[in-house]
Amino acid sequence: MKYFLKAKVRENTVLSEGWHALRIECPEIAASASPGQFVQLRAWEGASPLLARPIGVAGVPAAGEILLWVQRVGDGTRLITGLKAGDAISVTGPLGRGFTMPAAGETVYFAAGCVGAAPLRFVAERQQAGVKSIFFYGAGTQCDTVAPLADPVISGMEVVVTTDDGTCGEKGFVTDALRSALKNKKPDRILACGPMGMLRAVAALAAEAGVKCEVSMESHMGCGLGACNGCVVSVKDGTGKKYAHVCTDGPVFDSDYIDWEAF
Amino acid sequence: MSGVDLTVKIGRLTLKNPVLVSSGTFGYGREFADFFDINRLGGIITKAITPQPRPGNPPPRTVETPAGLLNAIGLENCGLEAFVREKMPYLKTLDTAVIVNVAGASEQDYVDVVRRLAEEDGVDGFEINISCPNVKEGGIEFGTRPEPAAALVGKLRRETDKTLIVKLSPNVTDPCEIAEAAEGAGADAFSLVNTFRGMAINQETGRPVLGNRIGGLSGPAIKPLALYQVYRLSLKSTKSIIGMGGIFNTADAMEFIYAGADAISVGTANLVRPTASLEIVEGLEAYCAARGVGRIGDCVGRAHE
Numbered sequence: 001m002k003y004f005l006k007a008k009v010r011e012n013t014v015l016s017e018g019w020h021a022l023r024i025e026c027p028e029i030a031a032s033a034s035p036g037q038f039v040q041l042r043a044w045e046g047a048s049p050l051l052a053r054p055i056g057v058a059g060v061p062a063a064g065e066i067l068l069w070v071q072r073v074g075d076g077t078r079l080i081t082g083l084k085a086g087d088a089i090s091v092t093g094p095l096g097r098g099f100t101m102p103a104a105g106e107t108v109y110f111a112a113g114c115v116g117a118a119p120l121r122f123v124a125e126r127q128q129a130g131v132k133s134i135f136f137y138g139a140g141t142q143c144d145t146v147a148p149l150a151d152p153v154i155s156g157m158e159v160v161v162t163t164d165d166g167t168c169g170e171k172g173f174v175t176d177a178l179r180s181a182l183k184n185k186k187p188d189r190i191l192a193c194g195p196m197g198m199l200r201a202v203a204a205l206a207a208e209a210g211v212k213c214e215v216s217m218e219s220h221m222g223c224g225l226g227a228c229n230g231c232v233v234s235v236k237d238g239t240g241k242k243y244a245h246v247c248t249d250g251p252v253f254d255s256d257y258i259d260w261e262a263f
Numbered sequence: 264m265s266g267v268d269l270t271v272k273i274g275r276l277t278l279k280n281p282v283l284v285s286s287g288t289f290g291y292g293r294e295f296a297d298f299f300d301i302n303r304l305g306g307i308i309t310k311a312i313t314p315q316p317r318p319g320n321p322p323p324r325t326v327e328t329p330a331g332l333l334n335a336i337g338l339e340n341c342g343l344e345a346f347v348r349e350k351m352p353y354l355k356t357l358d359t360a361v362i363v364n365v366a367g368a369s370e371q372d373y374v375d376v377v378r379r380l381a382e383e384d385g386v387d388g389f390e391i392n393i394s395c396p397n398v399k400e401g402g403i404e405f406g407t408r409p410e411p412a413a414a415l416v417g418k419l420r421r422e423t424d425k426t427l428i429v430k431l432s433p434n435v436t437d438p439c440e441i442a443e444a445a446e447g448a449g450a451d452a453f454s455l456v457n458t459f460r461g462m463a464i465n466q467e468t469g470r471p472v473l474g475n476r477i478g479g480l481s482g483p484a485i486k487p488l489a490l491y492q493v494y495r496l497s498l499k500s501t502k503s504i505i506g507m508g509g510i511f512n513t514a515d516a517m518e519f520i521y522a523g524a525d526a527i528s529v530g531t532a533n534l535v536r537p538t539a540s541l542e543i544v545e546g547l548e549a550y551c552a553a554r555g556v557g558r559i560g561d562c563v564g565r566a567h568e
Binding site for chain 1: 287288289290294295297298310318319321322323324325326327328329330331332334336339482483484511531533534535536537538
């Protein structure tokens with residue numbers, strides 16, 4: 001069941017420059033969202049910006065509310081991150097297909113790029129006991145490591161941080177750290193979310209290591225409901241299908257299903 | 264109940280109210296069933312159906328523009344047989360008009376789809392898409408000159424007694440010329456406008472953003488342009504008109520009705536607010552009730568006075 005709700009912002013906290021944590025009261029969505037799913041947000045009247053903004057759910061920290069990590073990048077996210085406690089926001093969700101939850105006894109490597117940590121945080125929040133996990137986190141610079149490192153769910157795991165400029169953790173990309181780790185121990189699966197270039201690199205590493213990998217893809221999004229067919233990615237499919245819908249077939253896909261050559 | 268008569272006639276069809284949802288923005292109906300009872304609508308217009316499945320255009324397929332949306336989906340659809348097998352069973356359960364949007368690369372493509380669906384219970388009419396701006400072989404050749412439009416509509420008229428609605432492109436010198444030709448060949452009604460051709464260019468690369476390079480513009484940005492085309496056609500044609508182009512609320516819908524539309528269709532707004540069409544159904548009733556209008560049909564074309 002999907003819902004379209006006029007919800008209320010319970011709290012909007014600045015975690016670091018441009019990176020906000022919003023807690024939104026929407027009991028129906030909180031009760032049914034699973035890790036990897038997303039919501040469509042609209043917090044303004046009028047026609048500009050026109051479309052709602054798709055944001056991955058970062059968790060259900062308390063009954064009846066969802067947690068969202070929103071990075072301010074354009075007009076839509078500027079308006080969303082400008083909300084105050086008590087403000088109204090339209091929320092449509094939960095939408096899409098999420099991650100396969102790791103089973104007890106499995107080892108899982110999370111590979112997160114910047115705010116792409118959000119849906120992986122939700123996996124970790126729901127993860128059952130007996131799963132061994134390492135959270136590989138990459139960002140441009142130290143400032144973007146504040147939010148995930150301060151988070152109680154992520155900081156409760158083994159975390160490996162990389163930054164492009166070396167201001168926090170190892171200097172380099174998250175895929176550098178992941179490559180080293182794969183040499184030592186292969187996990188049962190890799191779950192990844194981040195920029196397209198990073199996902200492609202993670203998919204290549206996983207394929208090389210023979211490890212199952214799921215990636216959460218991004219696209220310009222129209223309806224988010226599978227109605228407009230606007231948000232496709234190129235896929236490899238034996239049946240000759242060329243495109244899959246990010247909103248309903250994804251956003252989480254097996255990495256070997258994506259046609260990375262097309263990007 | 265307010266006692267307002269919202270029923271309208273579109274060609275041979277009577278709709279319970281004048282609110283439709285535009286092809287390509289409402290899937291096959293089911294996608295919105297979680298949000299409201301879609302039987303409250305006057306009808307739904309399906310995503311375009313072609314005889315064979317079509318994968319659609321390469322991404323990106325959409326770009327947001329000021330108060331607008333550029334799209335180049337490329338008529339992605341599951342094809343006629345999968346439509347009958349997978350989509351029709353649900354559509355048959357609906358208690359609202361189901362209008363199937365039909366597209367093709369040749370006259371035969373349109374004939375194949377209309378012939379196959381003409382006898383299907385649960386299909387109440389056809390919207391003939393001769394105006395898709397995003398596909399070379401998507402029927403636009405039938406929509407830019409009067410003769411091919413008339414020839415196509417004449418062929419389809421022989422296939423069905425159901426309502427034939429011709430969807431007009433605004434990307435021609437005079438949509439009324441196309442409409443006149445289609446009317447002479449047996450069209451029952453017109454829907455306008457399809458999207459306006461447009462494009463967006465990436466600042467970093469200097470190249471078109473859309474995978475298809477060009478697309479069609481919809482949303483509030485086109486509303487005054489669409490309204491003018493509806494007004495103009497309604498002055499010239501006696502056939503039913505479905506007005507569309509940037510309708511986001513009740514006030515927009517009433518503008519189109521006053522301009523001469525018998526019914527209106529909600530498109531891009533469905534992507535923004537899944538319940539937009541229902542809000543307009545309720546809004547029209549409240550609007551009429553508040554003004555003592557007993558029959559919404561009495562408002563049609565008031566702008567002509």
